[in-house]
Amino acid sequence: MNKKQKKVLIRICITILMLILIVSSMHFCGNLIEDRPLLKLAMYMIPYLTIGYDILRKAFRGIIKRQLFDESFLMAVATIGAIALGEYLEGVAVMLFYQIGELFQSYAIGKSRRNISELMDIRPDYANLVTGNSASRVDPDEVNIGDVIEVAPGEKIPIDGVVIFGKSSLNTSALTGESLPREVTEGSEVMSGCINMTSLIRIRTTKEFGESTASKILELVENASSRKSKSENFISKFARIYTPAVCIGALALAFLPPVIMMLMGKDTDIKTWVLRALTFLVISCPCALVISIPLSFFAGIGGAGRLGILIKGSNYMETLAKTDVVVFDKTGTMTKGVFEVTKVKSVGVSEEELLRLTSLAESYSTHPISRSIIAHYEDKYKTEVCKDKVLEVNEVGGKGVNAVIDGHQVSVGNAKLMHDEGINADGLSKVNGAGANGSASKDKEAFDTALSAEGSSAQTGTVVHVSIDGAYAGYILISDVIKETAVSAVERLRKAGVGKLVMLTGDSKAAANEIADTLKVDEVYSELLPEDKVSHVEELMTAKKSGRSLCFVGDGINDAPVLARADIGIAMGALGSDAAIEAADVVLMDDDPVKIALSIKIARKCIRIVYENIYFAIGIKVLCLILGALGIANMWWAIFADVGVMVLAVLNAIRALFNK
Numbered sequence: 001m002n003k004k005q006k007k008v009l010i011r012i013c014i015t016i017l018m019l020i021l022i023v024s025s026m027h028f029c030g031n032l033i034e035d036r037p038l039l040k041l042a043m044y045m046i047p048y049l050t051i052g053y054d055i056l057r058k059a060f061r062g063i064i065k066r067q068l069f070d071e072s073f074l075m076a077v078a079t080i081g082a083i084a085l086g087e088y089l090e091g092v093a094v095m096l097f098y099q100i101g102e103l104f105q106s107y108a109i110g111k112s113r114r115n116i117s118e119l120m121d122i123r124p125d126y127a128n129l130v131t132g133n134s135a136s137r138v139d140p141d142e143v144n145i146g147d148v149i150e151v152a153p154g155e156k157i158p159i160d161g162v163v164i165f166g167k168s169s170l171n172t173s174a175l176t177g178e179s180l181p182r183e184v185t186e187g188s189e190v191m192s193g194c195i196n197m198t199s200l201i202r203i204r205t206t207k208e209f210g211e212s213t214a215s216k217i218l219e220l221v222e223n224a225s226s227r228k229s230k231s232e233n234f235i236s237k238f239a240r241i242y243t244p245a246v247c248i249g250a251l252a253l254a255f256l257p258p259v260i261m262m263l264m265g266k267d268t269d270i271k272t273w274v275l276r277a278l279t280f281l282v283i284s285c286p287c288a289l290v291i292s293i294p295l296s297f298f299a300g301i302g303g304a305g306r307l308g309i310l311i312k313g314s315n316y317m318e319t320l321a322k323t324d325v326v327v328f329d330k331t332g333t334m335t336k337g338v339f340e341v342t343k344v345k346s347v348g349v350s351e352e353e354l355l356r357l358t359s360l361a362e363s364y365s366t367h368p369i370s371r372s373i374i375a376h377y378e379d380k381y382k383t384e385v386c387k388d389k390v391l392e393v394n395e396v397g398g399k400g401v402n403a404v405i406d407g408h409q410v411s412v413g414n415a416k417l418m419h420d421e422g423i424n425a426d427g428l429s430k431v432n433g434a435g436a437n438g439s440a441s442k443d444k445e446a447f448d449t450a451l452s453a454e455g456s457s458a459q460t461g462t463v464v465h466v467s468i469d470g471a472y473a474g475y476i477l478i479s480d481v482i483k484e485t486a487v488s489a490v491e492r493l494r495k496a497g498v499g500k501l502v503m504l505t506g507d508s509k510a511a512a513n514e515i516a517d518t519l520k521v522d523e524v525y526s527e528l529l530p531e532d533k534v535s536h537v538e539e540l541m542t543a544k545k546s547g548r549s550l551c552f553v554g555d556g557i558n559d560a561p562v563l564a565r566a567d568i569g570i571a572m573g574a575l576g577s578d579a580a581i582e583a584a585d586v587v588l589m590d591d592d593p594v595k596i597a598l599s600i601k602i603a604r605k606c607i608r609i610v611y612e613n614i615y616f617a618i619g620i621k622v623l624c625l626i627l628g629a630l631g632i633a634n635m636w637w638a639i640f641a642d643v644g645v646m647v648l649a650v651l652n653a654i655r656a657l658f659n660k
Contacts, residue, residue: 008103011051015096018047023089044088052079052095071098074247074281081278082635085271090635094282094642101643104650124158124192127209130202140209147205151196159205160212163188166201170194172590246284246625250277253629272631279628282638283621292613292649299656300606307659308589309599316585319568320603324548325540326498326596327562329533330505330515332555333572334486334593339369339462341376343477352381354474358466359385361403361412364393369462369478396420400464411467418465423472480511482518489593490519496597499548502540504533504562533562541567553596559583570596598659606656613649620645 022043026033033040049056052075059076075098082091127143128135128150135150140158143149148164151157157170169181172194181197184190190203192212254270254277261268297314304311311317328334346354359377362370363385374385392404399420400413411421462478483489493501501521505512505528512526525536541550552559552566563569563583571584572591581587588595624641627633633641 005103005106008099008106012096012099012103015047015051015092018050019089019092019096022047040088041083044083044092048079048083048088048092048095051092051099052076055095055098074284078278078281078638081274081281085275085278087275087635094635094639097639097643101646104647124156127158128152128155143205143209145205145208148202149205150200150202152200153196153198155196157190157192157194157196157203158212159192159203159209160207161190161203161205163190163201164204166199168199168201169197171197242284246281250280250284253277253280275635276628276631279633279635279638280625282635283624283628283633283641292617292646292653293610295650296606296610296613296653296656299653300602300609303657303659304599304602307595307598307602308592309595309602310587310589311599311603312585312587316568317603317606319549320551320586320600321607322547322549323551323568323600323603324497324499325502325544325550326493326500327502327504327537327540327550327552327566328593328596329552329554329559329562330503330507330512331480332591333553334489334503334519335480335482335515338480339372339478340481341372341476342479342481344474345477346474347472349468349473354466355380355476356385357405357408357410357468357473358412358464358476360387360390360405361393361401361410363387363390365395365401369464372478373464373476409469412464414463415465418467418472421467421470423467423470480507482515483591483593485592485594486519489596490521492594492597493600496600498597498600499545500540502536504528504536530559530561533559534565537562537566551596551600553593554584555591570599602659605659609652609656613652616652617645617649 058072079091127140130148167185254274258268258270355377359374394402399417464476466473502523509526516524549567551568553570555572560583569584570586
């Protein structure tokens with residue numbers, strides 16, 4: 001609780017204490033006080049001004065600025081009117097309970113902001129810039145791309161980059177919502193906003209501070225409130241029309257019935273009608289709607305952010321909640337987007353020897369396929385590739401590598417390289433014989449198997465052929481692997497009620513069909529250019545149900561046009577391109593496809609809370625307004641219709657902050 005809230009709480013306590021003393025004195029000395037009306041007025045004015053002076057000041061300023069119709073004006077008119085009619089206790093009570101409601105609302109909003117601030121407390125205050133052998137503390141804006149920075153245990157990583165020294169564990173919860181630490185070593189990419197946990201590391205920056213992940217996230221969150229939903233715009237317009245309308249209605253209720261009754265020759269008590277009009281004013285105060293609706297969206301966006309889902313505005317929250325069709329890219333979205341060895345077939349040599357020689361031959365290459373083979377060998381056999389054993393390396397453009405290793409001639413590459421080496425579909429090795437590792441028939445059998453693997457829909461991927469001393473030695477299958485949570489993600493989307501799931505990819509038909517069969521999507525389109533993806537999305541948008549949304553999920557530069565064209569675009573934020581993240585409306589910070597369904601559920605929960613508050617607040621107010629106009633609801637009903645409804649609506653709105 002801040003200083004301002006504490007002051008209001010003290011005023012509330014003092015006012016309650018004074019009211020208790022006044023009511024007690026009225027009980028014991030009622031006749032004495034009733035005979036002195038000025039004394040009675042003064043007794044009630046002390047707690048009234050103690051609790052309501054700031055509301056009266058706001059109302060007065062509003063009158064001067066000609067901005068009459070707000071909550072302060074309504075409270076001031078209603079309470080001053082009640083006191084003028086001799087309803088002192090009711091006048092003070094209305095102001096007291098209004099301040100209690102305002103305090104509660106202020107505390108609830110402050111708590112929401114603190115939760116989100118804690119989540120987004122990722123802006124680094126400094127960077128340790130390495131120059132020579134020492135590091136100096138500088139402003140992150142002063143660090144350029146390619147500079148080396150040092151991050152000690154307990155410090156935040158200030159700028160995106162690549163680890164060049166050390167290994168450590170990173171706390172990524174502020175970005176991804178995941179509590180499990182991430183292990184990084186030399187060569188690992190790291191994002192700003194993560195906290196270094198165990199050991200000192202040095203990072204070569206790949207972005208400027210303003211373009212780093214932490215800065216982008218803060219920018220997204222700060223701008224989210226400026227993108228209002230239809231519900232928020234409706235409430236703002238509604239309040240501008242509603243408040244003056246009820247003021248006119250209150251005036252009519254105060255004076256029209258007495259005038260009509262007087263014209264009809266009937267007796268009437270104008271005080272009764274004025275009191276009803278003042279009750280009408282208190283009931284009509286629209287603060288429950290004006291506060292709870294934006295708070296619901298604010299809490300929803302904050303709650304999603306705590307789980308690593310960044311929604312760029314409440315308007316996108318509303319569109320996301322209506323999702324009925326989800327279209328996603330394959331590579332990097334439902335698959336890892338990195339090459340992995342998925343099969344090794346050796347002929348005439350052991351699998352370990354095949355992988356060892358292949359890794360040595362590829363050790364001077366930086367190609368992702370080469371890196372994946374080396375990583376697989378080192379991980380499986382717990383040994384490092386030693387380049388010293390490679391005597392000669394000759395790269396054959398577009399085909400592969402020839403190398404001399406341990407006195408053996410090793411060729412690693414595609415089918416074209418094998419043909420160049422004299423190994424072909426007929427199983428012939430070299431012109432001078434079958435080679436050192438087996439017969440021509442073995443060559444034919446193994447090579448035919450490899451060729452069938454290369455074109456098979458059951459084992460899609462890139463086939464790397466290997467020959468040793470002119471004899472075919474086997475092949476290694478490299479594939480883009482499905483993410484561990486991809487199948488679960490599709491199942492959760494089905495359970496969330498998404499009507500259609502479609503996969504678009506620029507990959508081959510065989511690879512696309514294999515992934516689509518595994519994921520069990522409804523439709524798959526392969527071998528697409530970026531413009532083809534846009535065309536397919538436009539066709540799907542034309543065919544979707546009226547009033548429903550199409551969501552596209554992607555991560556690459558080529559996905560940016562589709563992300564911008566779809567009703568709602570979701571980008572993978574950890575490995576996704578800057579263009580995709582900029583074009584998207586929602587960003588998943590840990591690239592987990594399961595969070596596609598989670599983001600839809602969060603949006604639906606938020607919108608459900610918004611409409612609950614709208615229906616509840618308007619329903620209770622309309623009922624109490626009718627009862628107030630009929631004289632059934634008194635000022636205490638009015639307090640509930642105003643403060644009570646606001647407190648309940650704010651409590652309901654806070655639920656949007658918490659998600660599993």
